[in-house]
Amino acid sequence: MNRIELTLGGNRIEDYTVVVKKPTEATVYAASELVKYLLKATGKALPVVYGEEERGAKRLIVLAHGQAFKDGFRLRFEGERLCLTGNNERSAIYAVYEFLERIGWRFFAQKASYVGVDHGPHTWECEKLLSEGKVDIPSDFSVEQEAVFDYRDGASFALNDEAFCVKLRINAQTWGSRDLARAQYGGARTFAGKGCEGHTFGKLVPIGKYGKTNPEFFAELDGVRKTEGVDWDNAPQLCMTNYASVPVALATMKEWMAQTPRAEYISVSQNDNRSFCQCASCRASYARYGYFGTLIRYVNEVAVGFAKAYPNVKIHTYAYAGTDDINDSVKAHKNVMVQWCPTRACRNHALNDRDCALNRATYGKLQTLSKVANEIFVYDYRHCLRYAMLNLTDLFTLRETMRTYAELHVKGIYSEVNIHALNQCTFEELRAYLFAKLVWDPYMSEAEYDRHINEFLEGYYGKGWRRIREYLDRWNSIDPKMHYTSFYGAMISDEGKYIRDEQGNARFAEFMPKEEVAPFCAWANGKFDEAAREADYGQKLRIEIARTNVVWYELFHRMEEVMRGDDEAAKAETTKRCRDLCSRMRRFMMKYTVYIGMTNTTYMYDDFSLPVSQWRYANDIAGGDPL
Ligand SMILES: [Zn+2]
Ligand SMILES: [Zn+2]
The missing domain is CATH 3.40.50.12090 (Rossmann fold)
Known part of the structure; x- marks a missing residue:
């Protein structure tokens, strides 16, 4: 020390x-x-x-x-x-x-x-x-800073500790995963209610209470008004053209404000499903305003009633699955804040990269959004939900993306990384550190960003940190032309369409040609070996955690072929490697997929010859996807 x-x-x-x-x-x-x-x-x-x-x-x-x-x-x-x-x-x-x-x-x-x-x-x-030796803070020393983003939060196991979050200037309490809002930390930006940061239709107008008495409040699907469902994610959406439910929503909102009077935001947003109302009035509205505009018109009605009593509380809504057809047909009430949830962003390219079709579309939507809403947040998915052990290639695009968010007048970012994971092998500590630095100052220079990366690597991985940096440099520039969705690791063409195999199945996580996988992974393992030689005990463990993403990546792409062949020695060796991967997952408490990983799934520990690519990952939604 x-x-x-x-x-x-x-x-x-x-x-x-x-x-x-x-x-x-x-x-x-x-x-x-x-x-x-x-x-x-x-x-x-x-x-x-x-x-x-x-x-x-x-x-x-x-x-x-x-x-x-x-x-x-x-x-x-x-x-x-x-x-x-x-x-x-x-x-x-x-x-x-x-x-x-x-x-x-x-x-x-x-x-x-x-x-x-x-x-x-x-x-x-x-x-x-x-620093070492003599340090002087000169008498002309003067620093003045102001946060670029008002709302700065990241869901990551690397940001669970409140005291640490304060050191990184994370200032918001989303989804109640920690208690950052306490007075000791100067409070945090919070939403009204408990666990009401989004998907709130079902809570604002509970179907259990109103389903039978006021079926017209709820979605009509296949010609029938829904009158049942849980009052949460699986509730049908509200009929967004029937404003008779607005007073009910307002009454609930007043209760939430009474429970949490310091809240600065309150959410009026769709449930987490696509059961949108198909009544004649809603269909006519979708045709004219889109799903997005129809939602904004409903939320505006709520805002008019709510702003009278709570002029300083922003009303949050999502532009998300179904309502992400963002258009400029309706201007949002001045107190309405729209949070855009781009589930199809390409992390290999910055948001403002004109050569990336996915990001061009995302950029365009944000641009439109900044015209219709006074305030915008982003729900930034910075992990692969399908493959939790897939290391995304966003290290050198993140700074540009964050700056672009700032330039498009985004005021808040909630960055979601491997929810429900206890630990991951995808450099989440580094990524959390860099995210926090950027969400405070997205306009930092490339040299400053680079300095943060290097300082972190040396501090965290020890004297051999340059080997880790070499690995990150090469991984993050594997193929400057490839595109993939961060959500599912699905490969995307230059035209922004899914790349499919001969059977029509979407292809995933193919960041390099198959024949390059083994040499790349051998090279990467060499770098981890070299770094480990100069590391102390704790740093060695951190290096082994990081190495796990390479172990997974190689087996994911090569194991199936080896196990289908008839080289028994290669099969035995590969099975042994799969056992090593599984023991790493247990030892380091890692999940291999975010969604499936929420339940107790240990079947792969019973049979190490099961190819890693055949493990049960998150549901394949790519098939019916409109891309
Ligand atoms: Zn309707
Ligand atoms: Zn791209």
Whole structure:
């Protein structure tokens, strides 16, 4: 562990006193973090005073905050005082971490990667002091930053720890997977209600309560109004042209606001299915406004009623499966925020890449959306739902994509990575770190982005980190022309259509020609071996976790052919490798597919000769897909 000799404008750090101007749970926490990390770095423990400034003491580090909506902060000297000032309580904590980063601290990874399991060997806290020797913060030092995106959240096992999320300036509490909203962390951006961040039609107008009395509130399918269904994902959609259900929705929304009065968003959005109403009135509306416009007209009705009582709460809705026919036929009410869920983005290319048909379409939809809605969020799927162990190739396109989101006036990003996974072999710690840096500042230079990657790799994988970087460089530039959907890893043509085999089945995860798979994987394994030679025990484990994606990839593409052949030695060797993959999955608590992985599926552990490509992955939705 490095130690530094720290001076502020030439003055020794031990001569300073920390002052918390307006003590709140958050600013007291900020001060304790400042003192803790200064002690670790310098060996000096600073006194802290609350409220009144210490009389007589000149050398102060003053923590202060305002009450603004937007996160941001200022760090600067006023005479011999160093003032760390947050726009709000949350960003007063960010100001402290920014200062700590300026003296050399880096917060790479959290302590525990999963809720309820604290003995896992897989991810440990990884925080490093990169500086050494004498460090001075000069008296003309001045930093001012403001968040580009107001809502910054990522669902990832690598972002489960609240204290770590605050270090990375993740500021929102989506789907209740952790408790970031507590006062200690300066609160978080939240949705009204409990678990009501989306798919809320069924909760706003429960079919259990109204199905029998008001069947006209609900979707007509095959000529019959639905009157039954659970009040959640599987409920039929609301009849979106019947505004008689709006008062019912409004009454539920008022209850939610009473339960969670600090909420800044409330969701009025479709259930997670495609059971949209086919009554004559809805069909006429779809013809004129599309599904999207029909939804916006309904949500606008709700917004008119809701905005009177809650003018500062944004009404969230989705443009998602079925309602993603985004068009400009209807302008959204000024308080309506639309969250676009692009399930067909290509991660091999940046969002603004004009040569990628999938991303051209996504870009166009966002552009249209930015004309009809005052506020846009993105529900960003940054993992392969079908193959959880598939390492996406977005390392060098992510910065450009995030910048493009910002340029298209996106105000919030919820990035979803391998939900329900305890651990993954797809560099999620690195990806979470980079996402957090970009969602704060998507306009960073390529050189800065590169620096973040390298600092992380060295901190996390140890002295042999350059070998890991070589692997990432090559994997992320395998074939600059290929396209695939991030959701299912389905291969896409230049025209934006599924690439199919002779039987008409969609092809998946074919990132390189078959004959290149074995040499590539041998090369990659060599790089992991070299990196492991210079690693300590913990770093070695991290390297083995990362290597698992190569083990999976090779078996996925080669095992079936070997097992169909008659080379018994090759079959035995491949079966052994499959056993190694399975033991890695158990040891490192990995899932091989997001959806199937939600249930207890261990059949592959009973027969290691079952080809990896024949495992049960997430449902094949590609067949009937309109692409
Ligand atoms: Zn209808
Ligand atoms: Zn593409």
